[in-house]
Structure formats: C-alpha cells, structure tokens
Amino acid sequence: MSETYASDAILSRLLSLHPKSIDLTLGRVEALLAKLGHPERALPPVIHVAGTNGKGSTQAMMRAGFESAGLRVHAYTSPHLARFHERIRVAGRLIDDAALSALLAECEAVNASAPITFFEITTVAAFLAFARTPADWLLLEVGLGGRLDATNVVAAPRLTVITPVSYDHQQYLGETLTEIAGEKAGVLKPGVACVVGPQSDEGLAAIEARAEAVGAPLLIAGRDWEARAENGRLVYRDEAGLLDLPPPILPGAHQFENAGAAVAALRVLGFGEDACAAAAVRAEWPARLQRLRGGALAEIAAAGDAELWLDGGHNLAAGEAIARHFADLQERSPAPLALVCGMLDTKDCAGFLRCFAGLARGARTLDIPDTQASVSAERLAQTATTAGLPASPCAEAAQAVREAVALAGRGGRVLICGSLYLAGSILRANR
Numbered sequence: 404m405s406e407t408y409a410s411d412a413i414l415s416r417l418l419s420l421h422p423k424s425i426d427l428t429l430g431r432v433e434a435l436l437a438k439l440g441h442p443e444r445a446l447p448p449v450i451h452v453a454g455t456n457g458k459g460s461t462q463a464m465m466r467a468g469f470e471s472a473g474l475r476v477h478a479y480t481s482p483h484l485a486r487f488h489e490r491i492r493v494a495g496r497l498i499d500d501a502a503l504s505a506l507l508a509e510c511e512a513v514n515a516s517a518p519i520t521f522f523e524i525t526t527v528a529a530f531l532a533f534a535r536t537p538a539d540w541l542l543l544e545v546g547l548g549g550r551l552d553a554t555n556v557v558a559a560p561r562l563t564v565i566t567p568v569s570y571d572h573q574q575y576l577g578e579t580l581t582e583i584a585g586e587k588a589g590v591l592k593p594g595v596a597c598v599v600g601p602q603s604d605e606g607l608a609a610i611e612a613r614a615e616a617v618g619a620p621l622l623i624a625g626r627d628w629e630a631r632a633e634n635g636r637l638v639y640r641d642e643a644g645l646l647d648l649p650p651p652i653l654p655g656a657h658q659f660e661n662a663g664a665a666v667a668a669l670r671v672l673g674f675g676e677d678a679c680a681a682a683a684v685r686a687e688w689p690a691r692l693q694r695l696r697g698g699a700l701a702e703i704a705a706a707g708d709a710e711l712w713l714d715g716g717h718n719l720a721a722g723e724a725i726a727r728h729f730a731d732l733q734e735r736s737p738a739p740l741a742l743v744c745g746m747l748d749t750k751d752c753a754g755f756l757r758c759f760a761g762l763a764r765g766a767r768t769l770d771i772p773d774t775q776a777s778v779s780a781e782r783l784a785q786t787a788t789t790a791g792l793p794a795s796p797c798a799e800a801a802q803a804v805r806e807a808v809a810l811a812g813r814g815g816r817v818l819i820c821g822s823l824y825l826a827g828s829i830l831r832a833n834r
Contacts, residue, residue, distance in 0.1 A: 414507065420518060422519075431518070431519045435527050439531065448541065450465065453549040456657075458480075479526070506532055522553055543557065563596070565598070565600060569720035570718060570719055572749070580609070596622060596671055622667055628640065628641040630664075637662055648679055652686060655727075656724070693714070707809065712817065716821075718755065739811045740762060741764050746771075750822075756787045764793075
C-alpha cells in the first residue's frame with residue numbers, strides 16, 4: 404500500500420483544471436506568475452536544461468558538482484517516480500509535504516479555477532518555493548519541448564544546456580528532428596551561452612539556426628568540447644585543456660556523453676577539476692540502469708538467482724542506449740536477459756522493443772497502474788512478438804518478474820523497462 408500525503412488531495416484537484424486539450428502556451432503560466440508577484444524574477448542563477456535524452460542524468464551530475472563545492476542547489480525535474488515531491492528539491496533537500504501543500508494551495512487559490520495544465524500550475528508552485536528559499540543555483544529541467552514549456556518564462560538564465568535530441572512527443576513538437584530540435588532550442592536566450600550535447604546533423608543545424616537568430620553562443624560537443632571513455636576513465640577536452648576524470652558512476656556508455664555536458668557546463672561557470680570529478684562520481688539518479696538489490700521484487704529475482712534491473716527510458720534512442728549497455732554487459736559477463744515492459748500509447752513501442760530482439764529471450768508485459776495512456780499488456784505483448792521479442796501479458800509486477808526470472812533462467816538478468824511511470828510503480832511495489 405503506497406503512503407499518502409496531505410498534498411495528494413490538492414494535486415488531484417489541480418488535475419481537474421486541465422484544459423480540454425494540451426495547447427502549448429506560456430500565457431496561462433505568465434498570468435498566474437503575475438498574480439503571485441513574479442517569483443520567476445526572484446530566482447537564484449538558473450541553468451535551463453532541455454533535450455530529449457539525458458536531461459535528468461546531466462542535471463544530477465551538475466548538482467553533484469555544485470554540492471561538492473559546498474553550494475546550495477535548487478533542482479526541478481519531471482516526471483516523478485514514486486512521489487510528486489521528487490520534482491522539487493529546495494536547497495538540496497526534497498520539498499517536505501507541509502511546504503508543498505501550502506504552496507499548491509496558494510497557487511490553487513490565486514488561480515481561482517481558471518484552466519491551467521497540471522504541469523503549469525505545479526511549475527509555478529516550484530518557482531514560489533525556489534524564490535522564497537536562498538540558494539546559489541537553480542537547475543531547471545524542461546518538461547516538454549522548450550519554446551512553449553512552462554519553465555521557459557525565465558528571461559535570462561545564467562546558462563542553457565541541450566542534451567541529445569531524438570524522436571519523442573511528435574504530436575506536440577513535430578515529426579522531424581529539425582522541428583523537434585527547433586522547439587528544444589526555444590530555451591536559447593540572447594547572449595546566454597548554451598552547452599550542446601551530441602546531436603544529429605539536422606538537429607544541430609536547427610539549434611545553430613536558432614542560436615544565430617537570437618545571438619546565443621554555443622559550446623558544441625565534438626567541436627568545442629569532447630568527452631570519451633579511455634582506459635576506463637572519462638577523458639574530457641576543451642580549449643582550456645584536458646581533464647582525466649574518473650568514469651561516471653551512473654552506468655551505461657551514454658553517461659560519458661552526459662558527463663561531458665555536465666563538465667562542460669561546470670567549466671563554463673568557472674568550476675575546477677574537483678567539481679568536475681564529483682559530477683562524475685557523486686551523481687545519483689534512480690531508474691536509469693539501476694540495479695535493484697533489495698525489496699520485494701528484488702527478493703523474487705534473488706530467489707531465482709537472477710539480477711533485477713530498472714530503467715525508465717521510453718523512446719528509440721533510449722532503447723538503443725539501454726540495449727547497448729546490456730550487450731556490453733553480456734560480452735563481459737554472459738547471462739541470459741529477459742524483459743518486463745510497460746509503455747504509453749504515445750511512444751514508438753515497436754521501435755523501442757525492436758532494440759532488444761536477438762538480445763533478450765523474451766518479455767513479459769504489464770499495464771502501467773493508474774495510467775490512462777498505458778498500452779494494454781495484451782497489445783504490448785503482441786507488439787513485442789511482432790518486433791521479434793516473444794512476449795506474453797501478466798496481471799501484475801510480481802508475476803511478471805517471477806515469469807521473467809524463469810524465462811532468463813538461473814544466473815540470468817531481468818530488465819524492467821519502457822516507461823518512467825512504470826519505473827515509479829515498480830519502485831513503490833518494491834518498497
């Protein structure tokens with residue numbers, strides 16, 4: 404049974420204010436912020452992070468670097484995993500329920516039942532929290548896109564970051580990488596430097612076009628800075644010189660790129676090698692190639708002598724990165740792999756699952772609990788099977804893990820994947 408909070412009732416009411424359809428706009432947020440005295444103008448220096456993949460990991464690494472230098476850091480991210488409070492970190496600590504409830508109630512009262520999206524009004528509540536508590540930095544993660552995202556009301560961030568852009572949320576951002584990257588590049592501001600992670604040619608071209616239009620200097624991966632794995636280390640290079648750093652503690656080859664972006668940001672802001680090393684080795688970010696070693700579901704896996712892993716990646720680029728990690732792991736330490744998967748109907752389910760064809764023995768599929776947009780376990784199993792990954796549906800997580808362990812066999816690996824919403828439900832079920 405999941406824990407309940409006083410803020411739950413307010414959050415539930417706020418969902419009812421949602422417009423009939425999502426129309427990306429800044430108007431509703433700007434109106435509410437104005438009524439609240441413009442807290443977005445009273446924030447500590449902001450680093451605005453956009454992109455498709457790696458935003459959360461890159462932000463977690465930057466926070467580790469700042470905090471290693473003894474600085475107080477606010478952080479805003481979405482979606483949450485186990486509870487809403489994870490989205491708002493105030494001066495280094497997750498917001499407590501009493502403070503969250505008071506802020507949400509204040510925003511609800513001032514909004515006076517006007518239509519507003521859940522993300523918009525909760526972002527305003529986060530701005531109130533950040534404006535009222537002193538800190539040295541605010542790490543602000545975009546929710547959806549960039550240009551019309553609720554976080555994009557900050558007129559003059561200290562720095563922006565755009566992590567790799569790939570296909571996701573096409574129904575809102577456009578069907579091509581040029582269109583999607585153009586929306587992400589909407590966070591660029593005149594005279595504000597932007598650290599740009601590795602991009603496709605068309606994505607980079609769109610970002611460069613926007614940067615030229617607004618006058619934003621770019622620090623581009625592969626041109627102005629480079630990060631790579633070498634002899635088990637993170638080797639970083641920019642015009643200021645070379646750093647030989649420890650490897651990222653977050654697993655996966657793609658984390659070297661994310662660490663590179665975090666280090667590039669820290670270097671631009673004047674931080675030295677110690678903070679850059681801390682960014683690599685002190686970052687914590689759950690549900691990103693996370694090994695579950697304790698809890699109810701982990702015990703089921705352990706009873707079958709199997710490893711249990713969790714990742715919330717949900718688009719094609721994430722599927723490719725996760726599959727690459729398990730292929731590398733298989734090469735170093737051979738063990739059969741089986742999946743437990745749940746996905747939203749807004750995602751490219753077939754493309755994601757196809758990444759694991761030939762790598763995993765098969766999959767067990769789940770409905771994502773309390774999630775209206777979840778693909779049914781039955782339909783997802785059919786999609787997986789068509790994609791080359793034999794699958795069958797399960798009614799609940801414990802059954803799915805149990806069957807996946809049996810499918811992988813003793814000494815095997817089970818990966819739960821496909822959605823951050825699924826990852827959150829798994830963390831709650833695993834207690």
